[in-house]
Amino acid sequence: MLIFDSGIGGISILENIKKKLPKKNYIYLLDNKGFPYGEKKESFIIQRSIKIINTIKNLYPIQIVVIACNTVSTISLHILKKKFNIPIVGVLPSLDQAIKITKNNNIGIIATKATIKSLYTKNLISKYTNSMNIKVIATNELARIAENKIRKISVSNFELKKIFYPWIILAVQPDTIYLGCTHFSFLKNEIQKIFHKPINFLDSYTNTTEIVKKYFLNTKNNQNIKKNIFLYSKYSKNINKLLYILEKYEFNDISKVNLN
Ligand code: DGL
Numbered sequence: 001m002l003i004f005d006s007g008i009g010g011i012s013i014l015e016n017i018k019k020k021l022p023k024k025n026y027i028y029l030l031d032n033k034g035f036p037y038g039e040k041k042e043s044f045i046i047q048r049s050i051k052i053i054n055t056i057k058n059l060y061p062i063q064i065v066v067i068a069c070n071t072v073s074t075i076s077l078h079i080l081k082k083k084f085n086i087p088i089v090g091v092l093p094s095l096d097q098a099i100k101i102t103k104n105n106n107i108g109i110i111a112t113k114a115t116i117k118s119l120y121t122k123n124l125i126s127k128y129t130n131s132m133n134i135k136v137i138a139t140n141e142l143a144r145i146a147e148n149k150i151r152k153i154s155v156s157n158f159e160l161k162k163i164f165y166p167w168i169i170l171a172v173q174p175d176t177i178y179l180g181c182t183h184f185s186f187l188k189n190e191i192q193k194i195f196h197k198p199i200n201f202l203d204s205y206t207n208t209t210e211i212v213k214k215y216f217l218n219t220k221n222n223q224n225i226k227k228n229i230f231l232y233s234k235y236s237k238n239i240n241k242l243l244y245i246l247e248k249y250e251f252n253d254i255s256k257v258n259l260n
Pocket of ligand 1: 005006007009010034035036037038039068069070071072112115140143180181182183
């Protein structure tokens, strides 16, 4: 199983997959050379994801790919599914659950700029705009803040307030917030603190994990990756700051992969 993202966001997906499928081994690809995807053009994101799957498929016997990134999934999941003959699961924003649990009919969705601009997200939001107040924030900053938090750099309240300012000043604030980027799940506590009332946070890992679990239940394919492998696309000293995370997820093989 290959799980990839531009950074540590996908670890929030991996965490859940690991809980449900503790015996499965995985390859996690941190495409830090491509970070942040949210700033990139659609053509880059499509080409990059094709490159990643092709490269890893040629190096390891992967059975299934999990795109642990909303930006890649909203833009290229449909293309990747057609292009490759192995199962590909994406993390796609959905507002179904938010609609069910909101009490004040005000829902926030926050994601990267590329995700918000994508046709997928535009269609998703327009489906509900007649019946709900849907507030949108597009940010590429929040993913950087999450990357810093994981590396034990403290989260600035001031920065967070700047990002959420459009919602903070509303007379009726969203009571339910959909975190449409896998990085944001690491910042729930900090985001909660800048609002004065409890927020329902939603993200997409439950759906993704269920699909992966179903796949493994229905397949006779034996596990063919014998250890947990962590790959990154660019060397930086920052990688060392992730070592404690890599230990936690039992990666016993860590190396750089060339995606040029
Ligand atoms: N974690 C990614 C997502 O879910 C994107 C972060 C980025 O590279 O901008 O959208």
